[in-house]
Amino acid sequence: HSIYTYWEHEIFTCLVELVIRNLCQFYENIFGTTSLFIVDVILAPPHIKLQPPLEEIINSIRRSAHGISQLPKHFIRWLHGTCISCPVIPVLDENLQSPDLTFNNDVKQHPDVISTLKPVRSYASRLVNGINQILTQLLTYNDLWKNDKQKYTSRFALKSRTYFDYDEIMKVFFKINQTFDRYLINKNIYSIELCFKQFYQALKYHCNEWINHYGQHLYNKISNKLKEIDDILNNLYQNLNHDTDTVPDLKFVLNIITQINQQQELIGHQIHDIIQSYQILNQYHFEYPYTESILIQTLFPRLIELVEQYVIVQQVQLNVETMF
Missing domain, CATH: 1.20.58 (Methane Monooxygenase Hydroxylase; Chain G, domain 1)
Incomplete structure (x- = not known):
């Protein structure tokens, strides 16, 4: 009986350490700067979207952390006082689950395991805040795709405009267009690599559309x-x-x-x-x-x-x- 108790405790302690060690390594990776996920920032007027969606990535991270915490499920406990694995107990009622005869329930209730799982929520919150800050900055350009180009340029053309007036307004969009060439295509937020290539291409397209609309009025x-x-x-x-x-x-x-x-x-x-x-x-x-x-x-x-x-x-x- 003493041998059973000793090894029961040793296995339990090792499983707790295994879960904590793996969770810490997992956090080191997701809180690091090495890209684990590549997310495309795309313009889908009138919104800016992420592909894949941020919720999908966060859920994937949560599932991964949960999967690590569930590792003890693979270790069947012994029958009390023996070194014999507990047999699988058949359940006749489909609505009932078979009893858990692993170390899982005890390990996941361990205070150290519970506290080690908490950073997942913190990571998700910090990740969402970081990405939202970037998307908020990008929204400063929303007039490029939200405003009705034909309406605004026609209203501009109704007034008595010189070629200098057209040059000035077209120059604004031309300079905005050029700024996107100097922006970073990729930006890391922890292990998430945001790729702006498609987004900047869409903005450049809208800048050119504004220039073409003003150019059409000047040409006419x-x-x-x-x-x-x-x-x-x-x-x-x-x-x-x-x-x-x-x-x-x-x-x-x-x-x-x-x-x-x-x-x-x-x-x-x-x-x-x-x-x-x-x-x-x-x-x-x-x-x-x-x-x-x-x-x-x-x-x-x-x-x-x-x-x-x-x-x-x-x-x-x-x-x-x-x-x-």
């Missing part, structure tokens, strides 16, 4: 202005070379000369705005027809040619007026 405005200036230059040049065989024709040409004299500075400013606007579109890689790019290059040369022609025609008309 400036392409119409390009066509308008092209028509004005064509009409002025054509009318400047109108026949002056009759007095009405002469008056018509003189009127065109007056228009050119009055409008050439304004047309020059408008051409400058058009060129600057298209340069901004190029800067942000906004695509538009190649024919417009060619047309833009002709504007200033055509204006210069028009002014030179107007000076020549004006001199000719002055001579004609003198004759009349």
